[in-house]
Amino acid sequence: MTAAGLPMAVPAQGLPPRVRIHEVGARDGLQNEKGVVPTEIKAEFVHRLADAGLATIEATSFVHPKWVPQLADAEQLFPLLGDLQGVHLPVLVPNERGLDRALALGAHRVAVFASATESFAKANLNRTVDEALAMFDPVVSRARESELHVRGYLSMCFGDPWEGPVPVAQVVRVCRALLDMGCDELSLGDTIGVATPGHVGALLTALAEEGVPTDRVGVHFHDTYGQALANTLAALQHGVTTVDASAGGLGGCPYAKSATGNLATEDLVWMLQGLGIDTGVDLGRLSATSAWMAGQLGRPSPSRTVRALTHQEQ
Known part of the structure; x- marks a missing residue:
């Protein structure tokens, strides 16, 4: 470790020079908290x-x-963020009513949330996979007409708590449908954290063979079995340059009880900086932010990097 508390950068071949981190801590990270976090604290x-x-x-x-x-x-909350310049602030919209609310507040980026499996579509949206896609179609269409950027989240891309391992072809079909619908980018979700690097590579290869551009694909890993960073590295090796992460490792999934926290943004940044990959993120400030938020929630941060850099105790 360097004197500044950063890893020594040793670049590896075949990796992108820069990665865009899609930070989900304020939404996905906090949504499952039992105690309501005050709006001012969120802002x-x-x-x-x-x-x-x-x-x-x-x-x-x-x-x-x-x-x-x-x-x-x-x-x-959203109006309290209006002073942020040069920062994208996407919001999740589950249906047309949600889109109406987002448009009324001047949101420029929205996301819809689909499932690769029938069981999770039923649990999360009370619809079949195809019924959910049909529901999202007018949402995406209207968002694009309003010149909004649209992200398509896809849950259960690797495993489902009810159905078990998810066939790659099944995931590819729904990914293709979301892109054909008009989504600008996809986020492949390992909702219960069961993916392994080989599985990640197989899915990304299959998507490429189906004509899905890598630059329109992001990855969203959970660390249930400690595989999130390994899976991220596998995705980078396949050309992915967008990675979802949650500050301090906050979050899970309210509809999948076996899902534990998201990949911690600090752990991701530590690895990327060690690989010489630019993120634009100040790791010290980020760790201090997550330590502060953990204090607001009344518990230590689950991020190993946050604990190492801020000396939090278990």
């Missing part, structure tokens, strides 16, 4: 993340408050 969290150099920060979700009470303050 400060996003501002601190931006100050640490993160340029894409998923702000909130325009979902019905009944389903995700933690994000019931979307209308109050």
